[in-house]
Amino acid sequence: MLIERRLLKNLDFALLGAVVLAILFGCAMIYSATRWNVRLTSDNPFLYVKKQVVAAAMGAVASVVVLAIDYRYLARFANLVYIGGLALLASVFVLGTPSKGAMSWIRIGPIAIQPSEYAKIAVVIGLAAYLVQQDDLSTPRSLIVPAVLALLPMGLVIAENDLGSALVLAPVFFAMMYAAGADPKLLGLIIGVGLFVIAPFSYFFLLKEHQRMRILVFFNPGLDPRGFGWNVTQSVIAIGSGGFAGKGFGQSTQARLNFLPEHHTDFIFSVIAEELGFLGAIAALALLFFIVRRCYGVAQSARDRFGSLVAVGIATIMLVHIFVNVGMTMNVSPCTGIPLPFFSAGGSSLIATMLGVALLQSIHMRRKKIVF
Amino acid sequence: MNMNIMDMMDRTQKGFERRLRTFQIVAMALLIVLVGRLWQLQVMRGDYFKSRSTANRIAVVPVSAPRGLMVDRNGEVLVTSRMAHTVSAMPQEFQDRQSEVELLSRLLGMTSEEIEAKIEGQTQGKYGVPYQPARLLEDAPAEIVMRISEHRVDLPGVIIEEEPYRSYPHGMLAGAIIGYVGQISQDELKQLGDRGYRGRDRIGKTGLEREFEEYLRGQDGITQIEVDSLSRPRGTVGFTEPVGGATLVLTIDARVQRAAEEALRSQLASLAAGKYKNARAGAAVAIDPRTGEILALASEPGYDPGWFVPKISEENWRRVSTGVSALFNRAVSGAYPPGSTFKPFTAMAALESGQVSLDERFLCTPSVSSRYFGKKCxxxxxxxTHGNQNLAQGMANSCNVVFYELGRRLTADQMAAMAKAFGLSYPTGLRYTPPESTGAVPDSATREFMPGERLSYAIGQQVTVTPLQMAAAYGGIAMRGSICTPHLVRQVVTPEGSVVAESEPELARSADLSKKTWDFLHASLTEVTRTGTAAWAFSGFPIPTAGKTGTAQSPPGDSHAWFAGWAPASDPEIVVAVLIEQGGGGGTAAAPVARAIMEAYFGSKLAGAEQSGGQAADEDSFPLD
Structure with missing residues (x-):
């Protein structure tokens, strides 16, 4: 399964370089965030960095495989990919192990996999393959099938008690529908109903107590500063105290003394901002948004709509992850367990993100204008 | 048609590209939102959050300063400290709180509720210090320390601290002067919270421990420790050395103090074993009248301040607080009718106002009783009967008839004025906690006195005085009018040896009387111990002593026994006042105690004097007849 040289030349090297840089940056910050925490690392300050590097290596191998396959095969087998994604999600109910209140992990020996990270990509592929076959998406009727395609996996993820991950799919769905040509007014109406009817209804009748608290605390972190508001309060202190130039690499007191929870995973951005200050945080954001913009760029350069829609879906997944995660650390968005792509420690997130980028590179390689 | 399709395709393709560009714009907009927020938090409010993060991690833990010592005038240590073991808990370090508290309750012999209450009380609330270990068992016996150490693995968060404890090498000696130390109370915290006291602190409760608290306490040091989010200490960031409390150099002479306490105690025991079953309490004060330095100050029953270390047991608390209280310092706070020890003041008032002459004679016989409202000698x-006698003989014999006659001639105001001139009814100015009682010397401003009451005024039944006031006033007689402020602390010396406070002899007041009056008093009061009411008690005592006995009626109980006097009679070095509650006659109950105190004071001098045969100081004795 060789990749043609000619195609390799078409890789988006800027995107590749940015991704490598982001992973290295992430590893450095994971080291900085975990090396003090003996209980976490069992006295090996490189434990988490090692895990991350191994995951990155596995992601790289998987990426090469993805590059070798012409993405158009995926369109042909999209139904299979989509059903596979659903099956992966459903497998959690049989094989899953609970973690932090959510049943979203499968443990295979020493490796823990979070299926929802991979399933998101499968859903994007399934949705894109369906959408390219539709001539007219302007009627409300035409939205029913795509909505079901999105709601099925969302329902499964919600059933795993991972509301945050499930909600990521909503903006992805709307972005792909918009790109595919659905009536923006209709989409806007659905979003409006979602925000002002379904959301309040869910808040009062469906959400669990702790989920409600998270939303209350988002609007008022001082409500319960030692309980639900703790994470956000401490994260904002960490970021603010970094100031313009930061406390220096490895000098995060908020992380080292454990004021900041989950500092190597969900709150890694707070560590960056505390240690490297405004400058470092801007650098990380610039890198991430550069990647996102290149991914949307792939959508623009793709040779067919299927490639474009897949690119829009994957880029939107990334954008939502970045915005929700970074926003959460600064109390701009509610607290959810969404990781920061490339930076948060965690194999599934990293490998899935790399797979997504590899898929986009595969699309980009095979774009219309081939430069000889 | 073809063109139309191409057109349409072109339009949809253009629309598609336009929509894809929208995503770039949305992404940029979101980036701007995040960067804006970042700028707000880090650049605009960075300093605020820096201080928040510092406050998060730096905890200030006070380091107790060792309390100052107390030594007597010769450097004998009365109060010092010893190292003791305290079993303490750091609740943040517990791994399984419930099972650890249960294990502790078995090892320490306390209930789990008691342990939890102790932890709560010391680590929470306004005055709690969350980073400081909470004391569970203070002054733990060695076997408990051993048992805890053996279970160290099962008890993370339980530590054994070494702490300095108050220690009293002489036990009960001078307990009434020293006072005691205890854990600060909630009320005290409210009053003193602004002086940096904390819920775990110990504080002087009474006596010199309380009065000189500011010197004894020292200055707590500070350890700045870095703590993590669970308040677990991670390291020391800064340290300020504590400054030990200053040493009090007392005016007390331990030998004289011991003699005073022992004499009082044995006298009380023998009185209670005999006729005076209710003789259970007494007080003695010895002062150097030249300086006001208190050589001994005793109150019986007494207590050992060590009973309060680290905390008084229920049994000891009952012992000191019920019945005849040991916590009540009778020398300072007890006001009693002085009885015949008041007679010198009556005599002085009469002499100075010319109401009596030294050679006037008085007849003591029951037939004169009717003249004095049926009062008796x-x-x-x-x-x-005392028969026919002059004023000096009346003083030596403590004849009531003589003083009834003076009381008949004098007004209550004249007698009150003389008593007040010697400081009676006023605080002596002693620095001590609780504040001394002032007693009472009523005069016409207080109430009107019936003629019969003036007679009893003359023999000391209408006023009340404290033993301390009596000693100071007799010091004034001894020093011919100069009354020094009594004090217990000579110097306050820092651990480095510099003197931060010093007591200079201070003239509290002076009584300006004629030489004739002074001479008369010195001679007649010397006669008391030679041939008068205290002759039995002072028989064989080689140093000429002046003094006066008193037997103050306090119906329905037995009379209070008094003696007040000084030695040597002509060159006063020590003035002593002794009171025994319901002890009966002053000459038999109180005077021997005073003699024992003087013997201890003169000590070796006395041994020499006895060998040379003693009594030589007869030159300025006053003619009795």
Whole structure:
């Protein structure tokens, strides 16, 4: 399964370089965030960095495989990919192990996999393959099938008690529908109903107590500063105290003394901002948004709509992850367990993100204008 | 048609590209939102959050300063400290709180509720210090320390601290002066919270421990420790050395103090074993009248301040607080009718106002009783009379008839004025906690006195005085009018040896009387111990002593026994006042105690004097007849 040289030349090297840089940056910050925490690392300050590097290596191998396959095969087998994604999600109910209140992990020996990270990509592929076959998406009727395609996996993820991950799919769905040509007014109406009817209804009748608290605390972190508001309060202190130039690499007191929870995973951005200050945080954001913009760029350069829609879906997944995660650390968005792509420690997130980028590179390689 | 399709395709393709560009714009907009927020938090409010993060991690833990010592005038240590073991808990370090508290309750012999209450009380609330270990068992015995150490693995968060404890090498000696130390109370915290006291602190509760708290306490040091989110200490960031409390150099002479306490105690025991079953309490004060330095100050029953270390047991608390209280310092706070020890003041008032002459004679016989509202002389009850005597003889014999006659001639105001001139009814100015009682010297401003009451005024039944006031006033007689402020602390010396406070002899007041009056008093009061009411008690005492006995009626109980006097009579070095509650006659109950105190004071001098045969100081004795 060789990749043609000619195609390799078409890789988006800027995107590749940015991704490598982001992973290295992430590893450095994971080291900085975990090396003090003996209980976490069992006295090996490189434990988490090692895990991350191994995951990155596995992601790289998987990426090469993805590059070798012409993405158009995926369109042909999209139904299979989509059903596979659903099956992966459903497998959690049989094989899953609970973690932090959510049943979203499968443990295979020493490796823990979070299926929802991979399933998101499968859903994007399934949705894109369906959408390219539709001539007219302007009627409300035409939205029913795509909505079901999105709601099925969302329902499964919600059933795993991972509301945050499930909600990521909503903006992805709307972005792909918009790109595919659905009536923006209709989409806007659905979003409006979602925000002002379904959301309040869910808040009062469906959400669990702790989920409600998270939303209350988002609007008022001082409500319960030692309980639900703790994470956000401490994260904002960490970021603010970094100031313009930061406390220096490895000098995060908020992380080292454990004021900041989950500092190597969900709150890694707070560590960056505390240690490297405004400058470092801007650098990380610039890198991430550069990647996102290149991914949307792939959508623009793709040779067919299927490639474009897949690119829009994957880029939107990334954008939502970045915005929700970074926003959460600064109390701009509610607290959810969404990781920061490339930076948060965690194999599934990293490998899935790399797979997504590899898929986009595969699309980009095979774009219309081939430069000889 | 073809063109139309191409057109349409072109339009949809253009629309598609336009929509894809929208995503770039949305992404940029979101980036701007995040960067804007970042700028707000880090650049605009960075300093605020820096201080928040510092406050998060730096905890200030006070380091107790060792409390100052107390030594007597010769450097004998009365109060010091010893190292003791305290079993303490750091609740943040517990791994399984419930099972650890249960294990502790078995090892320490306390209930789990008691342990939890102790932890709560010391680590939470306004005055709690969350980073400081909470004391569970103070001054833990060695076997408990051993048992805890053996279970160390099962008890993370339980530590054994070494702490300095108050220690009293002489036990009960001078307990009434020293006072005691205890854990600060909630009320005290409210009053003193602004002086940096904390819920775990110990504080002087009474006596010199309380009065000189500011010197003894020292200055707590500070350890700045870095703590993590669970308040677990991670390291020391800064340290300020504590400054030990200053040493009090007392005016007390431990030998004299011991003699005073022992004499009082044995006298009380023998009185209670005999006729005076209710003789259970007493007080003695010895002062150097030249300086006001208190050589001994005793109150019986007494207590050992060590009973309060680290905390008084229920049994000891009952012992000191019920019945005849040991916590009540009778020398300072007890006001009693002075009885015949008041007679010198009556005599002085009469002499100075010219109401009596030294050679006037008085007849003591039951037939004169009607002249004095049926009042009697105490001699009559035993079938004796004092017969025909002058004022000096009346003083030596403590004849009531003589003083009834003076009381008849004087107004209450004249007698009150003389008593007040010697400081009676006023605080002596002693620095001590609780504040001394002032007693009472009523005069016409207080109430009107019936003629009969003036007679009893003359023999000391209408006023009340404290033993301390009596010693100071007799010091004034001894020093011919100069009354020094009594004090217990000579110097306050820092651990480095610099003197931060010093007591200079201070003239509290002076009584300006004629030489004739002074001479008369010195001679007649010396006669008391030679041939008068204290002759039995002072028989064989080689140093000429001046003094006066008193037997103050306090119905329905037995009379209070008094003696007040000084030695040597002509060159006063020590003035002593002794009171025994319900001890009966002053000459038999109180005077021997005073003698024992003087013997201890003169010590070796006395041994020499006895060898040379003693009594030589007869030159300025006053003619009795």
């Amino acid at each position: 105490s001699a009559w009850s035993s079938g004796r």
